[in-house]
Amino acid sequence: MSAHQSCRHLLASLSEFVDGELDEKLCAEIERHLADCENCRIVIDSLEKTVSLYQTVSKTETVPDEVRERLFHRLKLDEFLES
Amino acid sequence: MSNRKTKEVFSLDALRAGDRAEFARLVETYYEMIYRLALKMLNDSQDAEDILQETFIKAYQHIRNFDGRSELSTWLYRIATNEALMQLRRKRPQTFSIENPEFSDEAEPEPVQIVDWCCLPEEELISAEAQARMDVAIEKLPASLRVVFVLRDIQGLSTRETGEVLDLSETAVKTRLSRARLRLREDLSSYYAERLGEENRP
Numbered sequence: 001m002s003a004h005q006s007c008r009h010l011l012a013s014l015s016e017f018v019d020g021e022l023d024e025k026l027c028a029e030i031e032r033h034l035a036d037c038e039n040c041r042i043v044i045d046s047l048e049k050t051v052s053l054y055q056t057v058s059k060t061e062t063v064p065d066e067v068r069e070r071l072f073h074r075l076k077l078d079e080f081l082e083s
Numbered sequence: 084m085s086n087r088k089t090k091e092v093f094s095l096d097a098l099r100a101g102d103r104a105e106f107a108r109l110v111e112t113y114y115e116m117i118y119r120l121a122l123k124m125l126n127d128s129q130d131a132e133d134i135l136q137e138t139f140i141k142a143y144q145h146i147r148n149f150d151g152r153s154e155l156s157t158w159l160y161r162i163a164t165n166e167a168l169m170q171l172r173r174k175r176p177q178t179f180s181i182e183n184p185e186f187s188d189e190a191e192p193e194p195v196q197i198v199d200w201c202c203l204p205e206e207e208l209i210s211a212e213a214q215a216r217m218d219v220a221i222e223k224l225p226a227s228l229r230v231v232f233v234l235r236d237i238q239g240l241s242t243r244e245t246g247e248v249l250d251l252s253e254t255a256v257k258t259r260l261s262r263a264r265l266r267l268r269e270d271l272s273s274y275y276a277e278r279l280g281e282e283n284r285p
Binding site for chain 2: 046057
């Protein structure tokens with residue numbers, strides 16, 4: 001990544017860039033930079049992929065029924081368990 | 084993306100009056116999101132369950148003080164986050180470094196892992212081993228970064244909502260999120276680079 005001086009300078013903005021929250025000027029600067037910096041393209045792609053993997057995995061995680069039952073019981077809400 | 088339910092509609096008057104049916108509805112609506120938050124923060128199902136129960140006990144005790152200025156979900160997140168952070172402080176004080184990311188002049192270390200692993204097949208990217216590695220990577224983050232990543236990227240809160248839950252400015256949320264993501268990227272990249280290396284071995 002250190003091939004260019006600007007890589008370092010842009011690092012702190014990459015996260016906002018992938019969220020599309022960066023102001024237009026900086027966004028254009030990053031896009032220009034990405035056109036000829038393969039390392040930064042890899043960092044951005046893997047940054048986006050990292051976030052999306054965490055999101056994908058968390059969607060498949062279920063909460064065990066017993067956790068809900070124990071919670072309702074602890075809160076003395078057993079009568080509402082069936083609803 | 085968001086794990087959250089859509090617009091919440093609860094009778095605050097009923098909740099404040101101690102209406103148990105309305106409180107049960109509140110619990111039903113939000114228990115999964117609170118449990119998931121706690122599980123990601125603590126990576127321990129028993130601890131997560133304790134946080135879940137404590138959160139709703141506190142919510143029931145303090146609902147009279149809820150002023151309605153924020154959404155109920157934000158208020159519940161705030162209680163759960165505080166509980167989770169206290170639990171971490173008790174059990175794993177090493178995750179509380181003196182680091183105060185947004186006040187630190189120290190820049191984030193330059194990425195070391197420059198490997199394009201995005202082409203790995205999906206089943207390899209989310210294998211059981213990979214998921215365990217993802218959990219470890221989150222656990223290695225200091226609590227101040229972990230909580231922002233979990234709220235913002237896993238629970239799907241906006242920058243503003245995350246700031247409200249944690250009493251942080253939006254700039255501080257963005258700085259912490261950026262650092263958390265870069266560290267996780269670095270960690271996962273080193274794992275997937277090994278996988279790629281194995282795949283390409285003759």
